[in-house]
Amino acid sequence: MEAFCFILTGSFVALSCGLLGVFLILRKMAMVGDAISHAVLPGIVLAYLVSESRDTIPMLLGAAAVGVLTTLLIEWLYSKARLQMDASIGITFTWLFAIGIILISLYTGQVDLDQDCVLYGEIAYVPLDLWILPNGKMLGPGPVWITGGGFLLILGLVIFGFRGFEITTFNPEYAAAIGISTVFWHYLLMSAVSITTVISFESVGAILVVAFLIVPPATAYLLTDKLQHMLWLTALFGVLSAFFGYYLAVAIDGSIAGAMSVVAGIFLTLALLLSPKGGVLRKQKIPSRTVG
């Protein structure tokens, strides 16, 4: 039962992150996703301090706002201050993350977070964190519900917004020409990434979210050129990483989230070496060309 809880939570996180990560890496915004996952930290701490609870709704709204703010800050540094892109990203997320850590250190005791938890989460506490209704009915571990709800939210977003994400990712000029707002879909994606980060935060921490955002989609991208296949493969690799990661963590008694990202990395390495299209260890077939 315990193992099932861990794997289920890990899978929900991997699925929500992976679905969004596909669009992030196709838009060459993987590192913006990385920056957002760091930058929501002060938002989370402030939400704790202001609401003095872990109310989900204000937290998610706050997260979405901080995510958009991060993107705006990066874009401001890039276009208005004319700083190069990599430095804009680096300065923005280190600054916001530093604020978050300082807030945590200042309000230890008031905030139910510690620095280590920020980095790799507390998935190990998932089965302990039971969710009990006021009438005494037990619903099972809270984080499973929260990450599950987050997954449904993201799944709905990707299904209903599929066309919009697809067209603004692959053909922004055409999208603009037929009146689809690329700006809207851009910020929708950024908000969704921030919300996912916050939902996944307790379970896997701020940084390992990045592993789930980037690594399974990258693995899938190596194996296919079709967007829908890529989404399915990402989901598959995400769940497999959660599954094997859990048993790896048990085997060497280490962080479950850390182990899950290691397994995701192993899949990526295998895809790099063996992928049928352009795998390094396979001889690349050069399609024979005929003239005329």
Place this chain on the structure above:
Amino acid sequence: MEFFSFTDPNVRMVTLGSMLLGASAALVGCFTFLRQRALVGDAIAHAVLPGVCIAFLVSGDKNPWVLLIGAVIAGWVSLIAMDFITNRSKLKTDTAIGAVLSVFFGFGILLLTAIQHSGAANQAGLDKFLFGKAASMNQQDIITFSSVACFLLLLIFAFFKAFKLVSFDPDFARVIGLPVRVLEFLLSTITVLAVATGIQAVGVVLMAALLITPAAAARFWTERIQVMMLLATFFGIASGFFGSYVSYVAPSMPTGPWIVMLLSAIALISILLAPRRGLLARTRLQRNNARKMRTENILKTFYALGESTTNWQQGFTTLALQEKRAFQPAKLKRGISHLRRKGLIERNKEGLFQLTPSGFTESQRVVRLHRLWELYLSERMNMAADHVHNTAEAIEHILTPEVEQALLEELGHPIQDPHQSIIPYQSKRK
């Protein structure tokens, strides 16, 4: 205040060590910044963690030299992995960086937690690598990291010219026969070394800031790499000093975030206030340019209104100006009051606006430049007469007296522009 007396030898050591770490990271960061590899530095910093853990597992000891070697090796492996992914697969650079960063870091966290759970003796303190803690450095640590920092400084001094060239223009460096691959290898090595030592002060997560933020801030103040490196080093030293001070007064605080806060504040100030490249300076320049164009356009309109009757000594209403040229009313009003302050326009007895003598001369100058340029384009560039107006409209605000002189000589002090309008020269008002 006790801190600033430096009577405690430990405080002295820690402060000196942090300053040296800050300086070397900032100096190396200048090259990282110029080569646009800021996020690669971030990835290396995260990737160093498993190296530190493996070194500890192998040696069972927290000897700083051993941990450093582990960190450097892991940093190098991550660099190779990123290059490999970018060059040999269809994944883009940012994906490669993000993937390597998160997988290496996850691996490091896995090892770190496993070490902690194993209850191995003397493992406590390994987690200081996450957020840095200057005060927890012992004497051996400081000697190790300071000697590495000195080695880095020496290396940079020795190869400064070559590094500079490779950072700015690797193709040119290759053409003039520099061993570019060796130099790039050296540059990567010093980045890895600076990261591996710098994480003592700020930790792996925020290391990117120690590397990049000083360089980015310094870039706003200067165009010269030497000055930039000096400034960045100074910012690095200041942040190292500040970090060890925080460690001293608030031992429960992680040092790294405070160092980053100071660096970010410096960067923000530089972005906003630096002369010329700073945001405020550039905004002011833009506003001045826009005002210059607007007022010159107003003068030109006065000239055009007067030209129809060849009488420039009459007044006009703002409405008449707007009929001649589509000004925004508010901007026209501001432009006119600016011109009145400068004494180029006055209000006559009927309450209408008219050119003063110096305003007339100035309006002649702008119209002359406009018409000279039109003539130049149609005569020397063979452009059709109806195609030259728009570029002249833009360039009349930019041409300097030297260019004007050259145009006059080139065209032989012409009398008419391509539209058969008279080109006005300095003369008394008719």
